[in-house]
Amino acid sequence: MANAVGTLVLLRHGESVWNAENLFTGWVDVPLSERGETEARRGGELLRDAGILPDVVHTSLLRRAISTANIALDTCDRHWIDVRRDWRLNERHYGALQGKNKKQTLDQYGEEQFTLWRRSYDVPPPPIESGTEFSQDGDPRYAGLGAELPRTECLKDVVARLLPYWSDSIVPDLRAGRTVLVAAHGNSLRALVKHLDGVSDEAIAKLNIPTGIPLRYDLDADLRPTNPGGTYLDPDAAVSAIQAVANQGR
Numbered sequence: 254m255a256n257a258v259g260t261l262v263l264l265r266h267g268e269s270v271w272n273a274e275n276l277f278t279g280w281v282d283v284p285l286s287e288r289g290e291t292e293a294r295r296g297g298e299l300l301r302d303a304g305i306l307p308d309v310v311h312t313s314l315l316r317r318a319i320s321t322a323n324i325a326l327d328t329c330d331r332h333w334i335d336v337r338r339d340w341r342l343n344e345r346h347y348g349a350l351q352g353k354n355k356k357q358t359l360d361q362y363g364e365e366q367f368t369l370w371r372r373s374y375d376v377p378p379p380p381i382e383s384g385t386e387f388s389q390d391g392d393p394r395y396a397g398l399g400a401e402l403p404r405t406e407c408l409k410d411v412v413a414r415l416l417p418y419w420s421d422s423i424v425p426d427l428r429a430g431r432t433v434l435v436a437a438h439g440n441s442l443r444a445l446v447k448h449l450d451g452v453s454d455e456a457i458a459k460l461n462i463p464t465g466i467p468l469r470y471d472l473d474a475d476l477r478p479t480n481p482g483g484t485y486l487d488p489d490a491a492v493s494a495i496q497a498v499a500n501q502g503r
Protein backbone atom coordinates (compact mmCIF):
# COMPACT_ATOMS: atom_id res chain seq x y z
CA MET A 254 0.00 0.00 0.00
CA ALA A 255 1.41 3.42 -0.91
CA ASN A 256 0.55 5.75 1.93
CA ALA A 257 -2.16 4.40 4.16
CA VAL A 258 -0.75 6.27 7.13
CA GLY A 259 -2.44 9.52 8.11
CA THR A 260 -0.74 12.85 8.75
CA LEU A 261 0.69 13.63 12.17
CA VAL A 262 0.69 17.21 13.45
CA LEU A 263 2.49 18.15 16.64
CA LEU A 264 1.54 21.37 18.40
CA ARG A 265 3.27 22.70 21.50
CA HIS A 266 0.86 24.80 23.56
CA GLY A 267 0.97 28.58 23.21
CA GLU A 268 2.93 30.65 25.71
CA SER A 269 1.73 30.03 29.29
CA VAL A 270 1.74 32.61 32.07
CA TRP A 271 4.72 30.79 33.59
CA ASN A 272 6.59 30.70 30.27
CA ALA A 273 6.11 34.48 30.27
CA GLU A 274 7.48 34.71 33.84
CA ASN A 275 10.40 32.36 33.01
CA LEU A 276 9.43 29.76 35.63
CA PHE A 277 9.99 26.00 35.44
CA THR A 278 6.49 24.60 34.97
CA GLY A 279 6.38 20.83 34.45
CA TRP A 280 3.12 19.40 35.81
CA VAL A 281 1.89 22.65 37.38
CA ASP A 282 -1.38 23.44 35.63
CA VAL A 283 -0.99 27.07 34.60
CA PRO A 284 -3.15 28.78 31.93
CA LEU A 285 -2.14 30.32 28.63
CA SER A 286 -1.09 33.97 28.61
CA GLU A 287 -2.95 36.33 26.25
CA ARG A 288 -0.06 35.95 23.87
CA GLY A 289 -0.40 32.16 24.16
CA GLU A 290 -4.07 32.38 23.16
CA THR A 291 -3.08 34.46 20.14
CA GLU A 292 -0.42 31.86 19.24
CA ALA A 293 -3.01 29.09 19.50
CA ARG A 294 -5.35 30.98 17.14
CA ARG A 295 -2.47 31.48 14.72
CA GLY A 296 -1.76 27.74 14.95
CA GLY A 297 -5.36 27.08 13.91
CA GLU A 298 -5.07 29.54 11.02
CA LEU A 299 -1.92 27.80 9.82
CA LEU A 300 -3.72 24.45 9.87
CA ARG A 301 -6.71 25.90 8.04
CA ASP A 302 -4.56 27.67 5.41
CA ALA A 303 -2.51 24.50 4.80
CA GLY A 304 -5.71 22.47 4.47
CA ILE A 305 -4.52 20.15 7.27
CA LEU A 306 -7.74 19.44 9.12
CA PRO A 307 -7.39 17.10 12.10
CA ASP A 308 -9.80 14.18 12.51
CA VAL A 309 -8.79 13.47 16.09
CA VAL A 310 -6.86 15.31 18.80
CA HIS A 311 -4.74 13.87 21.60
CA THR A 312 -3.84 16.17 24.50
CA SER A 313 -2.17 16.00 27.89
CA LEU A 314 -4.19 16.58 31.07
CA LEU A 315 -2.83 20.12 31.43
CA ARG A 316 -4.93 23.16 30.57
CA ARG A 317 -2.29 24.95 28.51
CA ALA A 318 -2.36 22.06 26.00
CA ILE A 319 -6.13 21.55 26.25
CA SER A 320 -6.87 25.26 25.73
CA THR A 321 -4.41 25.47 22.84
CA ALA A 322 -6.10 22.53 21.12
CA ASN A 323 -9.56 24.01 21.72
CA ILE A 324 -8.61 27.44 20.36
CA ALA A 325 -6.69 26.08 17.35
CA LEU A 326 -9.44 23.61 16.43
CA ASP A 327 -12.15 26.24 16.84
CA THR A 328 -10.19 28.50 14.49
CA CYS A 329 -10.02 25.85 11.76
CA ASP A 330 -13.63 24.73 12.33
CA ARG A 331 -12.65 21.33 13.75
CA HIS A 332 -13.91 21.96 17.29
CA TRP A 333 -16.16 18.88 16.95
CA ILE A 334 -13.56 16.14 16.38
CA ASP A 335 -12.84 13.19 18.69
CA VAL A 336 -10.70 14.05 21.73
CA ARG A 337 -8.43 11.83 23.84
CA ARG A 338 -6.44 12.98 26.82
CA ASP A 339 -3.72 11.19 28.73
CA TRP A 340 -1.17 12.02 31.43
CA ARG A 341 1.47 10.31 29.28
CA LEU A 342 1.44 13.41 27.04
CA ASN A 343 2.06 15.73 30.02
CA GLU A 344 5.10 17.97 30.21
CA ARG A 345 8.19 16.43 31.76
CA HIS A 346 7.82 16.54 35.57
CA TYR A 347 10.38 19.12 36.66
CA GLY A 348 10.71 17.84 40.23
CA ALA A 349 11.86 20.34 42.85
CA LEU A 350 12.50 22.93 40.12
CA GLN A 351 8.75 23.39 39.51
CA GLY A 352 7.85 27.00 40.32
CA LYS A 353 11.48 28.18 40.33
CA ASN A 354 12.74 31.03 38.16
CA LYS A 355 15.03 29.83 35.35
CA LYS A 356 17.37 32.81 35.49
CA GLN A 357 17.76 32.56 39.27
CA THR A 358 18.36 28.81 38.96
CA LEU A 359 21.04 29.44 36.34
CA ASP A 360 22.70 32.09 38.52
CA GLN A 361 22.53 29.89 41.63
CA TYR A 362 23.73 26.56 40.20
CA GLY A 363 25.78 27.65 37.17
CA GLU A 364 25.59 26.87 33.48
CA GLU A 365 26.66 23.21 33.63
CA GLN A 366 24.18 22.06 36.27
CA PHE A 367 21.38 24.18 34.78
CA THR A 368 21.89 22.67 31.33
CA LEU A 369 22.15 19.15 32.76
CA TRP A 370 18.81 19.52 34.52
CA ARG A 371 17.17 21.24 31.60
CA ARG A 372 18.44 19.36 28.58
CA SER A 373 20.50 16.28 29.48
CA TYR A 374 18.85 13.03 28.44
CA ASP A 375 19.18 11.14 31.71
CA VAL A 376 19.81 13.48 34.65
CA PRO A 377 16.56 14.36 36.46
CA PRO A 378 16.25 17.38 38.77
CA PRO A 379 15.92 16.58 42.50
CA PRO A 380 12.49 15.06 43.30
CA ILE A 381 9.70 17.28 44.56
CA GLU A 382 8.60 16.83 48.16
CA SER A 383 5.07 15.45 48.62
CA GLY A 384 2.51 17.89 49.93
CA THR A 385 4.41 20.99 48.83
CA GLU A 386 2.85 23.82 46.83
CA PHE A 387 3.78 22.59 43.37
CA SER A 388 3.59 18.80 43.84
CA GLN A 389 0.75 16.79 42.25
CA ASP A 390 0.01 14.22 44.97
CA GLY A 391 -3.65 14.52 45.88
CA ASP A 392 -4.57 15.87 42.44
CA PRO A 393 -7.69 13.86 41.45
CA ARG A 394 -6.71 13.63 37.79
CA TYR A 395 -3.72 11.46 38.74
CA ALA A 396 -5.53 9.38 41.36
CA GLY A 397 -5.24 6.21 39.26
CA LEU A 398 -1.47 6.47 38.84
CA GLY A 399 -0.47 5.24 42.29
CA ALA A 400 3.28 4.64 42.47
CA GLU A 401 3.65 5.69 38.82
CA LEU A 402 3.04 9.36 39.76
CA PRO A 403 6.39 10.99 38.99
CA ARG A 404 8.19 13.19 41.52
CA THR A 405 10.76 14.19 38.92
CA GLU A 406 11.63 13.10 35.37
CA CYS A 407 14.47 13.34 32.89
CA LEU A 408 13.74 13.15 29.16
CA LYS A 409 14.55 9.43 29.16
CA ASP A 410 11.73 8.90 31.68
CA VAL A 411 9.38 10.88 29.45
CA VAL A 412 10.26 8.72 26.43
CA ALA A 413 9.54 5.61 28.51
CA ARG A 414 6.10 6.76 29.68
CA LEU A 415 5.13 8.35 26.35
CA LEU A 416 5.90 5.45 24.01
CA PRO A 417 3.13 3.11 25.25
CA TYR A 418 0.60 5.87 24.52
CA TRP A 419 2.14 6.49 21.10
CA SER A 420 1.89 2.80 20.16
CA ASP A 421 -1.47 2.00 21.73
CA SER A 422 -3.45 5.17 21.05
CA ILE A 423 -1.87 7.45 18.45
CA VAL A 424 -0.51 4.86 15.99
CA PRO A 425 -3.92 3.15 15.54
CA ASP A 426 -5.43 6.52 14.54
CA LEU A 427 -2.61 7.07 12.04
CA ARG A 428 -2.97 3.55 10.66
CA ALA A 429 -6.68 4.28 10.16
CA GLY A 430 -5.57 7.09 7.82
CA ARG A 431 -6.66 9.89 10.13
CA THR A 432 -5.08 13.32 10.44
CA VAL A 433 -3.91 13.33 14.05
CA LEU A 434 -3.22 16.45 16.11
CA VAL A 435 -1.09 15.96 19.23
CA ALA A 436 -1.32 19.05 21.46
CA ALA A 437 1.31 18.71 24.15
CA HIS A 438 4.47 20.25 25.62
CA GLY A 439 8.04 21.23 24.88
CA ASN A 440 9.58 18.14 26.45
CA SER A 441 6.88 15.53 25.76
CA LEU A 442 7.08 16.56 22.09
CA ARG A 443 10.89 16.45 22.20
CA ALA A 444 10.51 12.87 23.43
CA LEU A 445 8.20 12.03 20.54
CA VAL A 446 10.41 13.72 17.95
CA LYS A 447 13.41 11.82 19.37
CA HIS A 448 11.56 8.58 18.73
CA LEU A 449 10.21 9.53 15.28
CA ASP A 450 13.48 10.90 13.90
CA GLY A 451 15.81 8.54 15.77
CA VAL A 452 17.65 11.50 17.34
CA SER A 453 20.64 10.45 19.47
CA ASP A 454 20.72 11.00 23.26
CA GLU A 455 23.37 13.69 22.70
CA ALA A 456 21.72 15.52 19.79
CA ILE A 457 18.32 15.78 21.49
CA ALA A 458 19.85 18.24 24.00
CA LYS A 459 20.05 20.82 21.21
CA LEU A 460 16.54 20.31 19.90
CA ASN A 461 13.91 22.82 21.03
CA ILE A 462 10.27 23.13 20.03
CA PRO A 463 8.58 26.53 19.74
CA THR A 464 5.13 27.36 21.12
CA GLY A 465 2.06 27.42 18.88
CA ILE A 466 3.55 26.51 15.49
CA PRO A 467 2.17 23.24 14.04
CA LEU A 468 4.86 20.74 13.01
CA ARG A 469 3.69 18.32 10.31
CA TYR A 470 5.11 14.81 9.92
CA ASP A 471 4.42 12.64 6.88
CA LEU A 472 5.05 9.01 7.75
CA ASP A 473 5.71 5.95 5.64
CA ALA A 474 4.14 2.56 6.29
CA ASP A 475 6.84 1.84 8.92
CA LEU A 476 5.97 5.13 10.63
CA ARG A 477 9.26 6.66 9.61
CA PRO A 478 9.11 10.34 8.61
CA THR A 479 9.41 10.97 4.86
CA ASN A 480 10.17 14.56 5.88
CA PRO A 481 12.77 13.98 8.64
CA GLY A 482 12.59 16.64 11.33
CA GLY A 483 9.06 17.45 10.24
CA THR A 484 7.86 20.61 8.51
CA TYR A 485 6.85 23.69 10.49
CA LEU A 486 3.80 25.33 8.95
CA ASP A 487 5.48 28.72 9.54
CA PRO A 488 9.18 27.94 9.08
CA ASP A 489 10.41 31.55 9.43
CA ALA A 490 8.59 32.11 12.73
CA ALA A 491 9.87 28.73 13.95
CA VAL A 492 13.55 29.70 13.52
CA SER A 493 13.41 32.68 15.88
CA ALA A 494 10.99 30.99 18.30
CA ILE A 495 13.31 27.95 18.61
CA GLN A 496 16.22 30.26 19.46
CA ALA A 497 14.11 32.00 22.12
CA VAL A 498 13.38 28.65 23.85
CA ALA A 499 17.07 27.70 23.73
CA ASN A 500 18.00 31.03 25.38
CA GLN A 501 15.57 30.81 28.29
CA GLY A 502 17.26 31.56 31.60
CA ARG A 503 19.73 33.90 29.95
Ligand SMILES: O=C(O)[C@@H](CO)OP(=O)(O)O
Nearest residue numbers: 276277278279344371439
Ligand atom coordinates in the same frame (compact mmCIF):
# COMPACT_ATOMS: atom_id res chain seq x y z
O1 LIG B 1 9.23 24.73 32.33
C1 LIG B 1 8.90 23.75 31.64
O2 LIG B 1 8.06 22.92 31.98
C2 LIG B 1 9.54 23.57 30.27
C3 LIG B 1 8.66 24.05 29.16
O3 LIG B 1 8.22 25.36 29.34
O4 LIG B 1 10.73 24.31 30.29
P1 LIG B 1 12.10 23.96 29.54
O5 LIG B 1 11.98 24.44 28.11
O6 LIG B 1 13.09 24.79 30.31
O7 LIG B 1 12.36 22.50 29.64
